[in-house]
Amino acid sequence: MALTAGLVAAGPQASAAGLTQVTGFGTNPGNLSMYEYAPAGLSAGRPLVIALHGCTQSASDYYDHSGWPKFADLYGFALVFPQTSSANNGNSCFNWFQPGDTTRGQGEALSIKQMVDKAVAQYGSDTGRVYITGLSAGAGMTANMLAAYPDVFAGGSIDSGLPAYCANDTASAYTCMYSPPDRTPAQWGDLVRSAAPAGTTSWPRVAIWQGTSDTTVAPANATELRDQWTNVWGIGQTPSRTESLTGGTTLSVYDDGSGRPAVEVYSISGMAHGLAVDPGSGTEQCGSTGTYYLDTICSSYHTARFWGLDGGGTGTGALPAPTGLTVTGTTDTTASLTWNAVDGAASYQVFRGGTKVGTTASAGYTDTGLATGTAYRYTVAAVDSSGTAGAASAAVTATTTGFTPTCDTASNYDHTVAGRAHQSGGYTYAQGSQQAMGLWNTFTTHTLEQTSPGYYVIADSGCTG
Structure with a gap:
């Protein structure tokens, strides 16, 4: 993060194979460099x-x-990698805490927008599918x-980052990093609405990634980010559902009014x-340490x-995306779907989580063959007579019936970040059962058993899940 004393000199200039510098992308008031990568023949x-x-x-x-x-x-x-330098910031950080660099039409923010225009x-x-992600100061x-340009970005991912416009100078940046203000969701949401163009009604979908043992950007920032973006979307702060992923990761999903995920929070234990x-060669693996x-x-x-x-079925064919995809029924192990037929379709491909299943x-x-609860x-794509799939439909979520109890042991703080509990007045309470769990901190530990969707009970003496 930009202001941590232990982080020092700037990194090397971009030179990785496949990464190309682009010049002349605009007036560049933020003094940034633009690098890009795209697959051959895109x-x-x-x-x-x-x-x-x-x-x-x-x-x-x-x-x-x-x-x-x-x-x-x-x-x-296509990918664009903006780059700052020590000339802008002593630690080569994006100036996320400087109004002159974060306001629409100014400084670094405008330079990044000009990079978008150049790449497009x-x-x-597709100007309707432009996304932005970043780590730490980049987050x-x-x-x-996302707040200043909701008309440009369809979605964003904030990795180990902070709420939009949490800080407006160096001193407040430190506060945000280590002990973010506990504002109401509406107060956080107002910061976004005031930064966006007047009359904005369509907002980006936001993923929030946070480690529970982060001492540079306090994990409480993930909670404030969730409050900010769920409020912008006009939805509540209780997750629509939670999932356990690999790497000790808990995913909390917050759906919009149509049942489509609008905000997702990924909390990574430890x-x-x-x-x-x-790192690895599997589809779900990536990167290097x-x-x-x-x-x-x-x-x-x-x-x-x-x-x-x-893609979820997005192909190169000319057939349009099927409309009206609907979940018509579920059992413990099955989900049934229907959609409107597409003229000229010889068949349809059905995708579950981006993988073709039928x-x-x-x-x-x-x-069939699904897990309970x-x-x-799901998405669906129409296939023409040559076997080429067209665009994917909008996604729908189907939840199988039944429920398999799950158990999680964590600190009271981590339970609240994961959505298994909530805090009030400095004390923690289990979601659903409202059982008192003690002080809201990282030292008090409990085991919670989820006995039904969104309902947790204390199970310190033994858990059946």
Whole structure:
């Protein structure tokens, strides 16, 4: 993070193979450098991702370690890596705490927007699928960019970062990093609304990544970020559902009014300050370890899925995306779907979580062999007579019936971050049962058993899940 004394000199200039510097992308009032990467033969109409490095890092450092190039190749999209320098900030951090660099149309914020415009013109990118992600100071800048340019970005990912406009000078930046203000969701949301163009009604979908053992950016920032962006979306702060992922990660999902995820919070148990990576050759793995690149879970993969970059059936064909995808029924192990037929479709491909699970000639499908009490996301694509799939439908979520109890042992603080408990007046209470768990801190530990969706009980003496 920009202001930590232990972080020193700037990283090397971008020079990784495949990464190309672009000049002449605009007036560049923020004095930034632009680097880009795109798969060979990338067609027009594909997404664009902007990736902001952390302090003491560079564009090439983020390119080498983050895992984003793997998914650009796999899913087909362009990448832009903005780079700052020690001339802008002594630790080569994006100036997320300086109003002159975070306000729409000014400084570094405008330079990044000009990079978006340059890449869109160069690659013919889909302007409705432009996304931004960042680590640490880059994450703080990401939050500000999402607030200042909601008309530009369809989604964002804030990794070990801070709420939009939490700070407006050096002193308040330290406060935000170590002990963020406990504002109400509406107060946080107002900071976003006041930064956005007047009359904005459409907002980016936001992923929030945070390690529970981060001592550089306090984990409480994830809670404040959740409050900020759920309020902007006009939804509550109780998760629609939670999932356990690899690497000790708990995912809390907050759906919009249509049942589509609007905000997702990934809390990684025991992870310090950095970007979550998971080196390996598997589809769900990515990146390489290094300073502030921590081996836990591939955040880039899960973020790409959240944004829909995995395609979920998005192909190169001319057929439009099916409309009206609906969950018509579920059992303990099945989910049934229907959608509106597409003229000219010879068949349809059905995708669960971005992976094709079936092909059908009719406008309906039943997926089988599912786990009980589990949420699954589906998309559908129409396939023409040549076997080419068209665009994917909007996603729907189907939750199977039944429930498998789960158990989690953690501090009272971590339970609240994961959505298993909440705090009031400095004390912690189990979500659902409202059982008193003691002081809200990182020292008091309990085991909670989830006995039904969103309902937790204290199970320190033994857990059946």
